[in-house]
Amino acid sequence: MSFRINPAVAAVHPPPITEVLGWLGGRKNSDLALIDLCQAVPSYPPAAAMTSHLKALLDDPLIARYTPDEGLAEVREAVCARYRRIYGAVINPGRIDLTVGASQAFWLAMIGLCEPGDEVIVQEPAYFDHPMGLAMLGIRMVAAPFVPENRGIPDPATIAALITPRTRAILVVTPSNPTGAVTPAPVIDELYELARSNGIPLVLDETYAEFIAGSPRPHNLFTRPDWPENFIQIMSFGKTYALTGFRAGMLAASEEFIGQALKAQDSMTVCQPRIAQLAVKFGAENLDDWVRDNCRMMQQRHDRFRDEFTGPGNRFELVTSGAFFAWVRHPFPARTGREVARLLVEEAGVLSLPGEVFGPALTPYLRLAFGNIDDSAIPEAVARFRAIAK
Incomplete structure (x- = not known):
């Protein structure tokens, strides 16, 4: 490339989620179902009433x-x-x-x-x-x-x-x-x-x-x-x-x-x-009621995730949590958050984000977006953390 890129843009690290998804090619066991705790996306679809309402609007020429x-x-x-x-x-x-x-x-x-x-x-x-x-x-x-x-x-x-x-x-x-x-x-x-x-x-x-x-x-x-x-x-x-x-x-x-x-x-x-x-x-x-119901559901999911994660046999420490997220300290002091997040992808099939993308000194941490997964996946997700830290 012969033209100059703005140095302020070039100096910025690539989007973290894109980086983490790029590690999927290094997975050791591709048969192991992937657990995505990376990008914060509600695990449920929009309200059925909203979807029906929007479908009825698509024939209106003003919609575009x-x-x-x-x-x-x-x-x-x-x-x-x-x-x-x-x-x-x-x-x-x-x-x-x-x-x-x-x-x-x-x-x-x-x-x-x-x-x-x-x-x-x-x-x-x-x-x-x-x-x-x-x-x-x-x-x-x-x-x-x-x-x-x-x-x-x-x-x-x-x-x-x-x-x-x-x-x-x-x-x-x-x-x-x-x-x-x-x-x-x-x-x-x-x-x-x-x-x-x-x-x-x-x-x-x-x-x-x-x-x-x-x-x-x-x-x-x-x-x-x-x-x-x-x-x-x-x-x-x-x-x-x-x-x-x-x-x-x-x-x-x-x-x-x-x-x-x-x-x-x-x-x-x-x-x-x-x-x-x-x-x-x-x-x-x-x-409004649908939103409140989802808030209660996510709180129940949070409580289950917290209880599972803080149970015996997990060397990852839950530092704080709430809403969609858990902020955890990993048990590998000689490794950065990026190294541990990559290890989790390649060895355990778990996507997460390294702490240093949220601040350069935060290498001991990982962000887990448990809002992405259904309650049924929580025990398996936590079991993989326990297993990789043995």
Whole structure:
């Protein structure tokens, strides 16, 4: 190749899931059924009622056309109505933008906030797409370190000490991807006040918020009339409604910020696909009970996975877990997480992600996405961990 690649892009490690899938060719026993604990995808399909509804829309010639960049007004109003029910939100359609997945919402937020050389404080373990995106945009990620005793939940005092004149945002994922840990509402309130006192926003990626057991409202920020002054939310309907391939995300912010973000969106994707928007509208208007049922099911799956994993004979240590994920310490101190994850693929037929893709110092860890597998596969999955660590 004779042309130059942007060094900021070339320096970024390839997508971790692509890397892990590339190890499948080295499997020692291809007859052993593969257990995928790698990519976080709901193991169940969309609601049957939604699928039937969407089928009936496919003959409409409008289904293949553009919508306004920010999304159809009736879809955004349906989302706002649901946010009022769930969050008690002070929100209107002008404060949300429907995006092509939560990943695009993240990019829009960072592009709207930062110039090259600016800083964003990110709690580690960090969802790997976030440091990848920041690096390619020339934005410095300032890591708040992972503290196992705190389950990786952000400490406002630690984050306060990291703020500099170049800080443009505090970014937290809750429930955490990769640990599953939920940042408590009082901590979110502290982080919001910290951001507000420094004239920056708190950016919450709440992709897995619908899987918090026992609490329909993970925080009260949306009840504040002034929330758009210092709060930005990244959200995914892909996990909520099992629509990951539809790429149905959302950015919630002030009307002014949404207006600026749409400049970038128009040059990226124009709009979220119309079919995805209509799926979100149906879900927001009809599937609250279905979502709650899945939350309970996933909590039961989590509890079974935790009980199996922490039973006798497993040298892998469960450090923290919740929602879709388990964050475990592997028992091979001389090996990196990448080496252990590859060993699991090649020797045990188990896909996972190495800890260092969530932070360079996190080589003792692995992320397991148990949300991918049915309850019936959990005992076999855990048995393979026990066997490989004997």
